[in-house]
Amino acid sequence: MNNIPPQQQQQQDQQPFFKQEPQQESIQLSAPQSYQNFQPLSYPSQQQQHQQSNHGQSYNSLQGSSTGNLSSFSAMPSNPYNLNNHLMGLSMQNGSSSSSGLGASSLAPGHNNSGLMSGANSGSTTPSMAYASAPSSPILSNLQYNPSGNSQYAQSNSNLYYQQQNQQHPQHSNQYSYHNQQPQHQSQSMSSSSLTSSFYPTSPPHQHQQQPQQNGSSTPFSSMPSTPLRQQHQPPQQQQQYAPLVPPLSDAQYAQYRQLLGSALSSAASTPYHSNQSTPYSSMPTSPTLEHQQLSDPSMxxxxxxxxxxxxxxxxxxxxxxxDEGRPCTRCIKYGLTETxxxxxxxxxxxxxxxxxxxxxxxxxxxxxASASTTPVLSHAVLAGPSTGYMSEPVTALNSPTQSHMLPFTSSSMNFGYNANSGSNSGYSFQTQSMDNNYVPPPYTTSYSGSSLYSTPYGVNDPANAGSSSNHFP
DNA sequence: TACATCGGACATTCAAGTGC
DNA sequence: CACTTGAATGTCCGATGTAA
Incomplete structure (x- = not known):
């Protein structure tokens, strides 16, 4: 997965994700020549500015690492000129926007492996993998954390291209900071809710300090970077501080981008995730020939x-x-409930x-x-159409006017990509059988409960009455 | 603005089921 | 007996309401 020595890997796994590295540890990335030749205007000054802020959050210096678990960063395309790279500007925020969003547990002392690889997934064989891959591309050094708390995971399109920099949420700072107990890290308390990263294709990699031991612990996905695509969308300050590594898009290019972006978004809404992509945050195609595939890949x-x-x-x-796993936990400390x-x-x-x-x-x-349809099961799969993967019903059911195979997704779940091993019934569980057709279902009954569709194996109680969230669609 | 409440989305656990 | 499945169960996001 990566090239770090095991000892170093272990160390990084035990370090909080948002640790700020001492500056002397910064190393040069091996950036493409085109980057190396690039001369920034005044990036260091901005970086310094952030490091001196009261709220810390000097994550502008937090670079994509060649070692850590910053899988969201590892997903960065390597070609900054690729228009598709800008899709990464879809600003994704941690699922939690509340003050606890960062997950205090991931910062809590005494929690080895805090964060990604820890805790609940310990018994699982695969789920953590999606977050554990080590980025290696030099382009990762373009990554910066932006302490802005403005971005929401599902931002409107109008916000996708421009994210105001350097905004902070003062009221959320410090409440969940464990930096006092981790003096080995430069104390830069942070607000979990206000942590957002940004991806600046315009900033030169070699001018950024690298995080050599980036621990992808808590929320590497808390923030998909947002990209200032067009120069005119950037605040003047930033225009002065960053020389354009990526040329501003022309109107035509921008229009194309918008069109492609719209395509990607609609795909994300309608297309089941590809099951074979076991590491949705780690593997991003970099070939230009895969542009459209990238754009239509909901994993992004x-x-x-x-x-x-x-x-x-x-x-x-x-x-x-x-x-969190501390006792008393952070929230109880905050509210004075330590004894209970x-x-x-x-x-x-x-x-x-x-x-x-x-x-x-x-x-x-x-x-x-399978294509030979040597078994009834397989021929059912063909009859049911390639989009299901699961055989929907017995053949006799296919002619029924109430059949679920009339719907885009007939079966119990579609997994959006993570949790590939668990057969999870989680809310994202749009399973991916549509791509690999690996599943052979038992006979099913299909029923509707309210607005939900249930596909119920024979012999199983109707989930509509079971109080379970599985096997239904929103 | 902070906090409480809570519906329900999301995550995890683990016994039943499956197949070698 | 290892592995898979999916219901049971737990966590907690985020919307909403209330009080200061």
Whole structure:
């Protein structure tokens, strides 16, 4: 995955993601020659300005690393001139915009592996992978953290191209900072809610300090970078401080960009995520020939996965607020509930519940013969159409006017890409069988409950009555 | 503006089911 | 018996309401 020595890797895994590296640790990236030749105007001064701010957040110096888990950064296209790169300007924010969004637990002391690879995914074989890949592209050095808290994950298009820099949310600072307990890091408290990164194709990589041990712990996806695409959209200050590495788009180019962007957005809304892309945040095609594929790849627009503690304290549980693994947790400390901050008790799962037959994947060895339709199952898959992957119903059901295969997605879920291993029933779980057709479903009944569609395996209670969120669509 | 409340989206767990 | 599946269960986002 990366080239760091194991010891160094371990160290970085134990470091908080937002650690600010001492400046002497900065190293030069091996940037493309075109970058190396580039001379910035006055980037360092801006960087210094941020480092001196009261709220810290000097993440403008936080660079994409060749070592860390900044998978969202690793997704950066390597070609800054590629128009598609600007899609990364789709500003994605951490799923939590609240003050707890950063996940205090990820910054809490004593939590090794805090953040991405820690905690709840420990028993899983794959989910964390999506966030664990190590970026290697020199272009990553273009990455900067922007402390602006303005961006929302689902920004309107009008906000995609320009994100005002250097804005901060003063009221949220410090509340979840653990920097006091981590003196080895330069103390730059941060507001979790106001943390946003930006991707500046206009800033020269070699002028930025690199984070040699970037720990992708808490929220590398909390912020998909936003891109000041057009020069006229940038604040004057920034125009002075950054020389354009990427030439301003012409009107025609901009129009094309908007068109392509619209295509990407609509694709994201309607296209199931490609199941084979197990690391949606880590692998971004860089070839120009893949431009359209990039644009239509919803993975680039994905909302970051929410992480949660294994066991919230009773106070946070009651308040339905984010907890951390510290006891007392950060929230209880904040509200003076330290004495009552104890782990909540969990129910013991009921046993002996009969479950219906499961959908099974077709082994890869049998995929080759799938087109031959040698089995009824496979021919059903063909009949049901390539978009489902799952066989919707028995053949006898295909003629039914109420069949789910009349709908774009007939089966229980479509996974947007993460959690590829779990068969998760999470809300994003639009599964990806439509791309690999690996699943062979059992016979299904299809029913509607209200506005939701349920595809229920025989022998399984109707999920509409089960109180479960699985197997239904919004 | 801060905080409380809470519906429901999202994440995780783990027993049942499956197949070698 | 390892692996998969998916319902049960838990977490907590974010909208809304209320009080100061």
């Amino acid at each position: 627009l994905q909302k970051p996965k929410r992480r949660q503690v294994k066991n919230a304290c009773v106070n946070c549980q009651k308040a339905c607020k984010k907890c 901050c104890v782990d909540s008790t969990r129910k013991v799962r009921k046993k002996g519940i009969k479950r219906g037959p499961y959908k099974r994947k077709i082994p890869p060895s049998q995929l080759g013969s």
